[in-house]
Amino acid sequence: MTADPSPRQQPGRSIEDVDTRPHVVVLGAGFAGLAAVRSLRKAPVRVTLVDRHSYSTFQPLLYQVATGALNPGDITYGARGFAAHTGASFRKGEVTTIDPETRTVSLDVGPDLRYDYLVIANGVTTNYFGVPGAAEHAFPIYTRAEALAVRDRMTGYLDHIAATGEARGATVVVVGGGATGVEMAGTLAELRNTVLPDRYPELDPDEVHVVLVEMTDKILPPFAPRLRDYAAEQLRRRGVELRLEAAVKEVRPDSVLLADGTELDAHMTVWATGVAAHDRVKSWGLTQGRGGRIVVGGDLRVPEHPEIFVVGDIGVIDDDPLPQLAQPAIQTGQHAGRTITRLLAGESTERFHYKDKxxxxxxxxxxxxxxxxxxxxxxxxxxxxxxxxxxxxxxxxxxxxxxxxxxxxxxxxxxxxxxxxxxxxxx
Amino acid sequence: MTADPSPRQQPGRSIEDVDTRPHVVVLGAGFAGLAAVRSLRKAPVRVTLVDRHSYSTFQPLLYQVATGALNPGDITYGARGFAAHTGASFRKGEVTTIDPETRTVSLDVGPDLRYDYLVIANGVTTNYFGVPGAAEHAFPIYTRAEALAVRDRMTGYLDHIAATGEARGATVVVVGGGATGVEMAGTLAELRNTVLPDRYPELDPDEVHVVLVEMTDKILPPFAPRLRDYAAEQLRRRGVELRLEAAVKEVRPDSVLLADGTELDAHMTVWATGVAAHDRVKSWGLTQGRGGRIVVGGDLRVPEHPEIFVVGDIGVIDDDPLPQLAQPAIQTGQHAGRTITRLLAGESTERFHYKDKxxxxxxxxxxxxxxxxxxxxxxxxxxxxxxxxxxxxxxxxxxxxxxxxxxxxxxxxxxxxxxxxxxxxxx
Incomplete structure (x- = not known):
């Protein structure tokens, strides 16, 4: 091998012996984590990006994978390629414990990571709000594997009833009237109207139903009223049955029970609502707020451990909670990266300001x-x-x-x- | 619903009551089966295409899925879309039994299919030739799911050794010097040379090996000598270790044992050789030849059951075996379709002639x-x-x-x- 001028791990020597720059460990290769790594590109630090998958998932388009327009590989991007292009290292593994005292992160595989700065950006997971049967019978669409499971289950069920003649139709219930639920219900209804009659002539499109269940009295709550009305009308025009002010009491294998006692047929229930921090976060000993999110100060640092930043969905500024969307994740990730650069230059931190786009x-x-x-x-x-x-x-x-x-x-x-x-x- | 002038299944009536055209059942949505369906497009018959998957796989590019250039959905095509465009019906299911006496095909799900003509085109499956450990430890690349398993295992292993530092390299052994083995070995070696150093700086490309094992004294046996020499030189230039006249005696979890006693390191063994009819074919009561292939006459019909055609890899003309490639499959499928049309017009069958392209x-x-x-x-x-x-x-x-x-x-x-x-x- 030819000589390599850049610091590089050699057998028998640890990387710390070779590269003495401060070590920033970024947990999570989502919007927030990647933004943090990218904004540290020119900083005098060594960066290690950690994720349990070796790819980053573009979550806003997962419903297009679940409905068969896109392949999983089209909306995922190799974390190693990203790391290589930004001068970072990548480490695949799931975080098991974080010890702020010794500044150590342990993963399920391989040696521990020691950090000088830690950026926690590993997001949240589906929250079933304790609804009985939801975890067992409803299908979330929050990860690549889950989107594929929705697609496979949907095709598999239609193929099954087409082969057996057991039924001439099917009902999909989508729970949650936020953006994901609206996009999923609208896309499914459009597929029912356009593709289904061509591909499943054995079935009766009039007996294939898409129901959107929302607990509050409106879909897309953060949108302007005119947009909400437009969206509701467009869904209805495509044949989506809208059920507002309908809380889900129980998810059963073939139905969804509402709080008012109505039992909706549901050959498949898609869970498009609710996220919370993973249970494992509890063991990290950091203060948790609503939905288990880790509480940070206005500069996105953990008050008791100022070398720990929390960005993206998993963090919450106590007096100013941000929406759990791509933009706040990207902006908080960038802020953490920039703040680390400032601290290394002996400057003070600044308060994060969200630019709503x-x-x-x-x-x-x-x-x-x-x-x-x-x-x-x-x-x-x-x-x-x-x-x-x-x-x-x-x-x-x-x-x-x-x-x-x-x-x-x-x-x-x-x-x-x-x-x-x-x-x-x-x- | 509006009135539909074409024959269509109605509740309570079977399709046979409505559509009295002869029923052709085509088993298998590979090259041969699709060619048969397509060539029956204008024939006065009702066609049902059957496959255990709801898609057709373009097998010649599976190695590109296994090596991450293509998504699985890019080389598979929905069987229902194909059926819709060719006026056929599609039935998803795995063939369990064929009863030539009652002209009935049974599937693992749903009612039996009665046929007037049967086109058996469901291909072959990987053959391990009884090599101990091969079925347990080697990875075939004959189906979409298998190609994905190769890709995931490969990435997973490299991620694992990169995370743990257990090894600085890995060896992939590809068994079989036919087109698939050559394409797989060449692509892997090229990835090792180009992508690996960028994505896995923890590993040493010089310690990542690709070995191609072939039992005979040459790779690509059906090709002209000059082409074989070129291919061998190109493989060697990319760093593939060619092992000719090397029979595999046993596949172990981390190595491949050759007949001469050599034990090759193998963190992954890819099985790119050998196909044979599925065991289940035995129960169909049809005469089987080499590799379990069903023996047919020169017109591709089963001598004892002239309403049964066998096309593609699963059939063999006793005195004139064809190579198990896409072209013979397509051409035999077309011939079966055309022959059924001739028979319905009261004409005689013709002998199949393979046009080697x-x-x-x-x-x-x-x-x-x-x-x-x-x-x-x-x-x-x-x-x-x-x-x-x-x-x-x-x-x-x-x-x-x-x-x-x-x-x-x-x-x-x-x-x-x-x-x-x-x-x-x-x-």
Missing amino acids: GTMATIGRASAVADIAHGPKLVGVLAWLVWMFVHIFALLGNRNRVFVTLGLAFRYLAQRRGQIVVGDDPG | GTMATIGRASAVADIAHGPKLVGVLAWLVWMFVHIFALLGNRNRVFVTLGLAFRYLAQRRGQIVVGDDPG
Whole structure:
């Protein structure tokens, strides 16, 4: 091997002997973690990115994987490629314990990591709010594997009833009227209207139902009223049955029981609501707030351990909770990276200020709502084009940008004749 | 619902009451089965296509899925979409029994299928030739799920040794010097040379080995000698260790034992040789020849049951065995479809004649061999372009053509910086 001028691990020597720069460990390769790594690119530090998967998932498009427009590889990006391009190291593993006293992170595999600064960015997980049967029978769509499970279960069930003639229809209940629930219900209804009659002539599209259940009296609560009304009307026009002010009391294998006693048929229940910190966070000994999120000061540091930053969904500024979306995650990640750079230069920390850029949701072909902060409230095809543009731009890597653009183009332009990615067959 | 003029299943009535055309059942949605369905498109018959998966897999590019250039959905095509476009029905299920006396096919799910003509096209499965440990420890790449398992195992192992520091290298042994083995070994070696140093700086590329084991004294036996020599030299140039005249005696969890007593390190063994009919075929009561293939006459019909055709890999004309490749499968499938049309018109059957178009294999970027029958023997970039063109043209559906073109373009043009599809993590 040729001589390598950059610090590099050699057999028998630990990396700390070679590279004496402060070590920043970033836990989680989501929006927040990647933003932190990227903003440390030119800082005089050594960065290790840690994730339990060897890829970063672009969560806002998971419902397109669940509904067969995109392949899982189109919305995931190799964490090692990202690390290589930003001068960081990548370590695959699940965080088991964090010891702030010795500044050590333990993973389920391999040696512990010692840090000078720690950026906790490993997000949250699905919260079933203790609803009986939800964890057992409902399908979340929060990870790549979960999106594939939704797709495979859906195809598998339709294939099953088409083969056996047991039923001529099916009902999917989507729980949660936020962006994910609206996007999932709208996409499913559109597939029912366009692709299903072509692919499943054995079934009766009139007996295939999509129900969207929302606990409050409106869908897309953070959006402007005009946008909410538009979204509701677009969902209804596609045949989605909207059930507002309907709390889920229990999820059963083939139905959903509501608080008012109604039992809805549900051959599949998609859980598109609620996130909370993973149970494991409790053992880290940090103060937790609502939903188990770790409480931080205005500069995103843990008050008792100022070398620990918490960014993205897993952190909460006590007096100023941020929405659990991509933009706050990216901005808090960037702030942590910049703050570490400031601290190393002997400067003081600054308070994080969230720049709200707005929020968006797609109902279906040429139909979306875009609530642009301090800007126009868009509906219809214009909002849909903005949504496409923003999401494709936000993806990592040109390969994914090209593939997602084309995948969505095939979905929305080809429609009835369009090819969908068919699931692998559940057992 | 509006009135539908075409025969269609109604509740309470069986399809046979409505559609009295002869029923052709085609088992298997591979090259042969799809060719049969397509050539029956205008015939006065009702066609039911059966497969255990709801998609058709383009097997020649599975190694590109196994090595992360393509997503599984890019080389699979929905069987229901295909059926819809060709006027056939699709039935998902695994064939359990065939009863030629009652002309009945039973599946693992749903009612039996009665046929007037049966086209058996459900291919073959991996054959381990009774080598001890092969079925347990070697990874075949014959189905979509198997290609994903190879990819995930490979990534998972490299991530594991990178995290633990247990090893600085790894060895992959590919068994079988046919086209699949050569393509797999060449691609892996190229990835080792280009992507690995960028993504796994913890590992030493010089300690990552790719070994190709072949029982006979040459790789790519059906190719012209000049092409075989070129392929061997290209593999060696990429650092593949070629082991010819090396029979595998046993596959162990971490090694491969050869007949001469040599034990090769093998952190992963890829089984790229040998196919045979599935064991289940025995119960169908049809005469089986070499590799369990069903023996047919020159017109591809089973002599004792002239309403049964056997096409593709699973059939063998006793005195004229065809190579188990895409072209013979397509051509025999077409012949069966055309013969059924002739029989229905009161004409006689004709003997099948194979039109050999040649064969191809890719070693890596801008490197392939193309042995065009009655035409030039190409090597290098020209052969590689022919290979790209032929494979992309042969794919089903424009979506897959576009996605595979781009996926391969990203692989071969971006190389070192290129993004690869990262596997889901094996447990």
